Amino acid sequence: MAIETKLPFDQQYVRTFSEGRGEPSWLLDLRLQALAKAEELPLPKPDKTKIDKWNFTQFANHVVQSAPLSSLEELPEAVKALIDLNEEAKNLYVQRDHTPAYLSLSEDLKQKGVIFTDIFTAVREHGELVQKYFMKDGVQVDEHRLTALHAALLNGGVFVYVPKNVEVQTPLQAVYIQEKEDTALFNHIIVVAEDNSKVAYVENYISLAEEANAVVNIVAEVFANTNARVFFAAVDHLAKGITAYVNRRGIAGRDGRIEWALGLMNDGDTVSENITRLIGDGSYGDTKTVVVGRGKQTQNFTTSVIHYGKHTEGYILKHGVVKDSATSIFNGIGKIEHGASKSNAEQESRVLMLNEKARGDANPILLIDEDDVTAGHAASVGRVDPTQLYYLMSRGIPKAEAERLIIHGFLAPVVNEIPLESVKKQLIEIIERKVK
Amino acid sequence: MAVLTIRDLHVSVEGKEILKGVNLEVKGGEIHAIMGPNGTGKSTLSSAIMGHPKYEVTKGSITLDGQDVLEMEVDERARAGLFLAMQYPSEISGVTNADFLRTAINARLGEGNEISLMKFIRKLDEKMSFLEMNPDMAHRYLNEGFSGGEKKRNEILQLLMLEPKIAILDEIDSGLDIDALKIVSKGVNEMRSSDFGCLIITHYQRLLNYITPDYVHVMMQGRIVKSGGPELAQRLEAEGYDWIKKELGIEDETVEQEV
Numbered sequence: 001m002a003i004e005t006k007l008p009f010d011q012q013y014v015r016t017f018s019e020g021r022g023e024p025s026w027l028l029d030l031r032l033q034a035l036a037k038a039e040e041l042p043l044p045k046p047d048k049t050k051i052d053k054w055n056f057t058q059f060a061n062h063v064v065q066s067a068p069l070s071s072l073e074e075l076p077e078a079v080k081a082l083i084d085l086n087e088e089a090k091n092l093y094v095q096r097d098h099t100p101a102y103l104s105l106s107e108d109l110k111q112k113g114v115i116f117t118d119i120f121t122a123v124r125e126h127g128e129l130v131q132k133y134f135m136k137d138g139v140q141v142d143e144h145r146l147t148a149l150h151a152a153l154l155n156g157g158v159f160v161y162v163p164k165n166v167e168v169q170t171p172l173q174a175v176y177i178q179e180k181e182d183t184a185l186f187n188h189i190i191v192v193a194e195d196n197s198k199v200a201y202v203e204n205y206i207s208l209a210e211e212a213n214a215v216v217n218i219v220a221e222v223f224a225n226t227n228a229r230v231f232f233a234a235v236d237h238l239a240k241g242i243t244a245y246v247n248r249r250g251i252a253g254r255d256g257r258i259e260w261a262l263g264l265m266n267d268g269d270t271v272s273e274n275i276t277r278l279i280g281d282g283s284y285g286d287t288k289t290v291v292v293g294r295g296k297q298t299q300n301f302t303t304s305v306i307h308y309g310k311h312t313e314g315y316i317l318k319h320g321v322v323k324d325s326a327t328s329i330f331n332g333i334g335k336i337e338h339g340a341s342k343s344n345a346e347q348e349s350r351v352l353m354l355n356e357k358a359r360g361d362a363n364p365i366l367l368i369d370e371d372d373v374t375a376g377h378a379a380s381v382g383r384v385d386p387t388q389l390y391y392l393m394s395r396g397i398p399k400a401e402a403e404r405l406i407i408h409g410f411l412a413p414v415v416n417e418i419p420l421e422s423v424k425k426q427l428i429e430i431i432e433r434k435v436k
Numbered sequence: 437m438a439v440l441t442i443r444d445l446h447v448s449v450e451g452k453e454i455l456k457g458v459n460l461e462v463k464g465g466e467i468h469a470i471m472g473p474n475g476t477g478k479s480t481l482s483s484a485i486m487g488h489p490k491y492e493v494t495k496g497s498i499t500l501d502g503q504d505v506l507e508m509e510v511d512e513r514a515r516a517g518l519f520l521a522m523q524y525p526s527e528i529s530g531v532t533n534a535d536f537l538r539t540a541i542n543a544r545l546g547e548g549n550e551i552s553l554m555k556f557i558r559k560l561d562e563k564m565s566f567l568e569m570n571p572d573m574a575h576r577y578l579n580e581g582f583s584g585g586e587k588k589r590n591e592i593l594q595l596l597m598l599e600p601k602i603a604i605l606d607e608i609d610s611g612l613d614i615d616a617l618k619i620v621s622k623g624v625n626e627m628r629s630s631d632f633g634c635l636i637i638t639h640y641q642r643l644l645n646y647i648t649p650d651y652v653h654v655m656m657q658g659r660i661v662k663s664g665g666p667e668l669a670q671r672l673e674a675e676g677y678d679w680i681k682k683e684l685g686i687e688d689e690t691v692e693q694e695v
Contacts, residue, residue, distance in 0.1 A: 386489060391526035394486050395540035395594060396514035405539065409530025409577070 007057055007149070014152055017063070019402045021120055024127050030134075034151035044144040044245075048361060049300035054243050054269055056146055059184040060216040061321050062155060066096035066179060068180045082175055084422050090412035092173040097183045098155045109168060110193060116172050119188055122159030123323045130159055133190050138221030138249045144218035146245045150217045157188035162197040162228075166233045171200040171231075171419045178205070178238065178432070181212035186319050189220035193228035193256075200231040200419050202325050205237035205266075212268075214241070220248040224256035226280065233418050235263040235427050240295065242268040249273075254280030254309070261417035265347060265434060266317045269297055278340075286315045288412040292434040293358070295364035303347075304333040307340040307373075316347035318362075319410050321435055323354040330362045334377065338369040345375040352410055353383055354435070407435050437464035437500055438517060438633055439600035440485075446495035447477075447484045453494070454480045454691050456658040462602055465630040469644055470637045472655035475690035478637045480580060481655075482606040487513050496504055498539060500602065514541055518602030521591035521608050528578040533590065534560060536578045537597050542596065563596040567623055584611040592623035592660055602633045609643040612694040621646030643674035656689040 014035050018170070029415035043051060059314040069075065074096070083092060089110065093104035100118035115126060122130050135141050137155075139370035139388065141151045158174050176187060193199050218240055224230045230250070238244055244266055250258035258276055274400055285305045293299050307313030314334055322328045334345030345368075364377040384406055390404035408415075411431055418424040440462045447455035454477050462468050470478055483527075484491045485498060485513040500516055510516055526535070537560065544551045552597065559576060571634065578644060579587050588608055594605055605689040609617055622633065624647050644652075644666065652668040653660045654677070662668070662680055671679075681689060 141525070186650065317626060385526075388526045390510060390526055392528070392536070393510040393600065394514055394520055394522075394541075395536075396511055396543040397540055398511050399541065401539065404512070405531050405536070406528060409528055412530030412602055 007035070007099075008059065008416060009035070009153065011357070012228040015407060019339060022103065022398070023123060027123060028129055031152045031154070032414050034148045036150055037142050038145050038148035041142060041159050044146060046300040046302055046329070047331045047363065048202070049271070049298060051271060051300070056215055056217065056243060057149065057182055059182070061180065061182050062153060063222075064097035064099075064180055066099040066101060068099065069094065069096075070103045072102060075303045076208060078208065079175060079177055079206060082206070082422055083173070084420070091170055093118065093158050093174045094175070095156055095176045095180050106170070110151065112166045112178070113163040114166060115159060119154070119159050119190070123253070124303060126159070126161070128242060129161060129192070130190065130225035130395050133192055133221060133223060134136070134188070134385065135219070135221070136225070138270070139219050139247055139249055141263075145426075146217055146221065147247070149155070149218050150188070151187045153217075155186045155190050160191040160201055162193045162199045164194040165196045167198040171202050173420060173423070174201070174203045176203065176205045178214070178216075180206040181207070181209040181239070182214050183196065185215070185216045185218070187216070187218045189218075190311065191220070191222045191230055191232065193224050193230045193430065195226040195228060198229045200233070202233045202418070202420050202423055204234070205236045205238055207230060207237070209239055212239040213239045215243050218244070218246045222248070222250040222258055224250065224258045226251045227255040228253070229257040231259045231419065233261040233263075235418075235423060236266050236429070237273040237430055238266045238268055240267040240297070242266065244268060244270040245273040246270065248274040250285060252276065252278050252285060255282040256280055257284040258286075261414045262287070262289045262291070263418070263430070264289060264291045264299075264301065265430045266299070266428070267295065270299045272299070273302045275306065277306045277308065278314060278316065278369060279308045281309040281318075282311045283309050284313045286365055288414045288417055289318045289425050290411040291318070291320040291328060292431060293322040293328040294324045294434050296299040296325050298327045300329045300331070302333070304335065305345060307343040307345060309338040310339070310341050310343065310345045312324045312340055312434065314343070314345045316348045317413055319413060320351045321354060321407055322351060322358040322360040323435065325355070325357040328361075330360070332363065332379075333367065335364045335373065335376060336370050337368040340370050341372040343370070345373070347358065347377045347378045350410070351381040352407065353381065356415040377416055404435070412435040438462050440518070440602045440633060441499045442485070442496070444486065444496040445481070445493065445498065447480055448492045448662050449480065449490055454658055455484065456691070457496070458658070458660055459654070460660060462518055462635050464633045464693070465602065466651065467628070467634045467636065467647060468653065468683060469636065469653045470653045471639070471641070471648040471669065472527045473689055474639070476655045477658040477691055478655050479606055482520055482604045482635075482637055484596055485604060486510060486518065511543070514600075516626040518681060519595055519598060519600035519603040521595060521603065521605045523606045523610065525587050525591055527581050527582075529580050531578050532575050533578050534574040537594065538615045540594070559597065563593055566596070566626065567593055568619055569593065574624045585613065585616040588612055588620055590615065592620050596623055596625065599643070601625075601631065602635070604635045605636065608636070609638055609640055612667060617643065618646060619642070639667045644669045656680070658691040661686070
């Protein structure tokens with residue numbers, strides 16, 4: 001089968017789209033240049049998964065108009081479950097397809113200068129700030145075809161900015177709803193934490209349809225500047241039939257800390273990349289990822305922490321469950337650049353396979369260009385441990401329930417990290433449904 | 437009153453016969469001790485009773501109150517009233533001790549009869565304090581990072597929480613200091629009643645100073661070769677096993693490499 005590589009959108013389309021939204025010229029120019037690059041650049045090459053036959057480029061519905069919400073009560077039950085409706089002072093953004101449908105940010109945070117708004121409003125109202133961070137030092141436009149395509153077709157997302165010395169106590173939550181089953185989403189998230197600030201951001205991707213036919217291309221850029229601390233949690237739950245490219249990247253400055261808790265629960269083919277760059281001395285990156293693969297989906301998860309600064313610490317923990325005839329590849333890369341002395345890179349990847357036909361592969365890689373460092377890795381691929389099963393069953397717990405306990409325990413490292421009870425509960429329910 | 441009956445039990449591991457005809461009856465209210473040197477089949481007996489998948493029963497029978505235990509899955513054996521305090525309890529990450537215990541209790545009680553959370557917490561607090569356990573242990577992951585002594589104490593906690601009819605304690609005393617041994621013994625003695633039978637497997641007579649057995653059996657070459665009362669344990673402590681070997685004409689008492 002020949003794969004159509006010509007893009008379905010041309011310069012004229014992108015120009016009209018951008019001008020229609022009143023975007024500044026820097027963004028229009030960036031989009032047009034990106035579109036040209038998207039024609040030339042190759043696809044990314046995730047280790048051990050061939051994606052050249054995947055459809056990342058052929059889709060309709062680049063713009064879907066939905067109505068804003070006048071009340072959260074209008075949301076479907078599946079989405080309401082993600083939100084604490086009783087909480088008065090919530091910091092919440094809801095996006096229906098491409099439409100910013102609901103936004104609330106506490107008065108206190110507004111007064112302190114915190115920005116939490118959809119990406120297009122941010123471009124209009126805080127253009128210089130967005131321009132400073134948008135696809136420059138985090139993810140670059142010309143990394144490969146999908147980053148270029150992302151920049152050219154950007155059609156959703158949020159901008160978070162926390163000024164110097166501000167500590168945000170209540171997590172900011174963003175919910176991205178794919179309502180129409182063929183909405184193509186090019187969502188961009190920027191989280192900037194200025195010096196000595198602190199913020200937790202939690203995002204959910206949810207499809208309303210059981211099965212969809214769409215392309216999703218997500219880029220998130222997280223900046224923890226000097227001594228800032230960012231906690232980033234995500235639960236991705238896009239439906240079967242959605243081909244997803246997800247790139248989440250963090251840049252930590254001096255003594256900056258970035259912690260990720262990612263529940264990657266998509267039901268379609270997914271390439272998910274999460275790189276944390278520890279630029280400043282004394283910076284810290286911690287990535288915890290849990291994954292469930294089922295059905296016939298193929299997924300590739302690359303997690304990397306790259307150490308540039310001295311005395312940096314990077315931790316990767318990935319636990320994946322694979323069932324049915326799904327394939328999941330886990331690449332973990334700890335990289336210590338020359339000069340990043342006294343740094344420590346640790347990683348652990350564990351894959352649990354529940355069926356004969358399930359395929360899982362854990363590839364731990366350490367790349368070290370500096371002598372005075374410590375590093376370690378552990379990886380395993382296997383089935384539910386029969387000795388553990390025997391132990392639980394010897395207390396009267398039936399086999400199916402014992403297996404369920406072991407699997408939930410195996411995925412607990414991320415579940416327990418989620419700072420919003422509603423989202424934690426939802427992640428547990430998704431896991432429950434997926435591993436059943 | 438519960439009765440565990442073992443008749444002419446033969447058990448193989450990976451094709452090698454370890455137990456060669458064990459006969460034993462444990463009734464509610466009785467405490468039996470099985471002693472013997474390493475490698476004589478003691479732990480194999482406990483694993484076979486509980487149904488460890490590695491152990492294959494090739495001949496003989498095990499019944500609990502007349503019910504065929506060998507026909508039951510491991511979890512069914514537990515719900516029928518058997519309990520095995522293991523020599524090497526598994527560590528299960530991400531599952532708290534409390535969640536695990538509640539799941540196990542509810543599995544016994546069955547759907548619709550689940551224990552209320554309040555009642556569970558009260559019982560757990562009470563048993564943990566009886567065993568002088570740190571309350572944190574309830575919220576730690578099951579056996580993960582527990583010291584040897586903590587694991588053994590946690591096995592006894594499960595015993596007290598699950599209240600089986602017949603318990604097998606497989607080397608519950610190994611690796612325990614004297615204080616921990618006293619606490620573990622206190623836990624077992626707490627269970628003593630006409631509804632509770634117990635089979636204690638040990639190398640050491642020391643434990644039997646704190647839990648007085650009604651019967652003592654000596655195992656060699658995969659069989660019970662001698663039975664008696666508590667005085668038998670004392671003689672073994674004083675004189676070792678050589679006199680029995682001599683009496684029975686046994687040269688090598690072992691049948692296996694103990695794992």
